[in-house]
Amino acid sequence: MLYVVIAFLWASIWLYLLLGGADFGAGIIELISTGENRNKTRHTMYRAIGPIWEANHMWLIIAIVILFVGFPHIYTTMSIFVHIPLTAMLLGIIARGTAFVFRNYDAVEDNMQKIYNRIFVYSSAITPFFLGIIAASTVSRKIDKEADDFLSAYIYSWLNGFGITVGLFTVCICGFLAAIYIIGEVNTKEDKEHFIKIAKKMVVAAFISGAFVFLAAHLEQIPLLDWIFGHWVGNIAIAAASISLIVLWLTLDKNKDILIRLLAGFQISMILLAATYTHFPKIVLLKDGSALSLIDEAGLNKTIDSLAWALLLGSIFILPSLFYLLYSFENKKNTRSELRH
């Protein structure tokens, strides 16, 4: 049963990265667009993710609940030593979630819209940036449980070059996912070309920030290269990600919306796999060389069993209705656009 719980943990992080990521990315694209394109992004995005936007962020809650029920020591260690970026991320989540609703449900359209929009786009970039920092802190061996001064215990645990570059990389990935997603949501040729251009820019940005991640890892003496290329699974995952990126680049303007979405999702999944596989089941690496492992830190059998059953039971209810939600709105959209033609 422990592996069921771990699988759910991984799956919810994965889905949060893909779905929540695309959601954040939409705000990021809005942030970097100007004028008419900005409005277009906003309206397309609202139509596309409106019905599911709440559901996208549920994955984060599922992951957190799994952590604190099943692996409380891991949850509390992170809560203590990465307190500050976690708080920053939370403030981002509050700002973003409320601004999204406020701008769509304010009965009067006036200058307040500008304020909501500004809050929404900035928090869309800040939140994944801190998510990246938090993710980086789990592997950078900077969390020091023995630290006795404030800076080394609560600041240097996450504030370093590696963390910042991973944060920027995460932001780029979110923008990339959103751009790919939006390509399939717009109807005119002109719009498609616009978002294809953005997607390409995002790929380049992700590539550059990715390179900086490796550079920072090297400077911080984090053996990132060994982790990713030291194992055949990592090698295959990276190879698969690279091939899918090339195919994606070549098919971007070929009007194959579903294919490019799958490729983008596959590519991000491979990156996540490469980043997590080497350490499994270790999930947090500590400064003293020890690590928190999902196997060793798991709660007692009875807790894990009931958690696994709760998750399995939950998925029986959630997954079909979630698919039906996605399916029906995708369907309705098509029938409506046919009517318009």
Next chain:
Amino acid sequence: MDDFLAARSQMALSLGFHIIFACIGMVMPFFMAVAHYKWLRTGQQVYKNVTKAWSKGVAIFFATGAVSGTVLSFELGLLWPTFMEHAGPIFGMPFSLEGTAFFIEAIALGFFLYGWDKFNPWFHWFTGVVVGISGLASGILVVAANAWMNSPAGFDYIDGQYLHIDPIEAMFNDAWFSQALHMTLAAFVATGFAVAGVHALMVLKGRNILFHQKAFRIAAIFGTVAAVLQPLSGDISAKDVAKRQPAKLAAMEAHFHTEKSAPLIIGGIVNEEEAQVNYALKIPGLLSWMAHGDSQKAVTGLNQIPKEDHPPVAITHYSFQVMVGLGMLMMLLAFIYFIALLKKKTWLSGKWLYKLFVIAIPMGFIAIEAGWMVTEIGRQPWIIHGVMRTVDAVTPMPGIAYSFYIFTAVYISLSLIVMFLLYRQIKMVSKIYDVHDDELTIKHA
């Protein structure tokens, strides 16, 4: 401000904020479903308008409740890591189920809000009902987790170790039922009275009278029925607390000395130093009756409880008084409304009745906050009653005061924005939903 106080204040603030949004988010869908049902049955446009107007409110409150709830799931660890390290595996079951309930609520809300004219009308109606039911289930599950802190169960605490953990037993602890019942009814009372009051105000102002009257009636019936039931659940809760947490009951009642035929203390000024209440009204035997169902039986006073285990008395007592007092006022108003509905139809057209409901707008929510303070402050100094002290659970990170200031600023601004948005929604009713009487019975296809 020291870190411990800051952590407690931040937690109190976050929960106090969340509780309002969560209550409205879980109760309003039921109002909406009734209005929606009436529209589908009668075809009167006004009911569709009420449903749509309310659904916007639901969306705003749901989103605000969802983000503040997400924040709470992190804050538990950010502020109380030691507590979560031990409690997480024991009382986590309701949280994992709540994840599912909340997820379904989010999915159903997606269907409901974006599904107008896209689905079979009754399927669409049903998704609205699912929003309500799953919201209610989420609320009950979270309260069950809180009840565990008052009534720890499902483990053996031996030599500082938490052994023989049973998450199911923990979830169905002794306090879960009474707390969940009381909280659920409170949510209906508070939301019912608040919504009814706002529509009553608009009726008094003479705007879109038909729209607001229909809306008022649905909300008022929900609120008043719950208000009449609430004292019964309060009685169950009081007996339950007397049995499990005598210190909390003693603090609620400022009952300093154990005595037979203990009096119920109403009002008064608590003097904790001298262990007495001055200028209070005392009704002999009533506390004994409330706590044990027997007006002669002794009720444990604070003198029988070690000093270091006393909760703060004055604030718990005052909060309890506020809660009960407001509950009684709302029950009274409920009876007046019932008489108006059943016997004196002429009262329904009187302005005074609407005025009373306007006065009652904030009462339910003040009562909820007060009741929340009773249960949380009354549990102190424990975070897990009798097992772990709150002071031992707090994070070692210094500087929590700054975090508290930031969250205070955020929550205050959010509250202001939400009120501003609601004000604008209500102001726009006349523009968006202006229906003349002759258009009232447009048949829907």
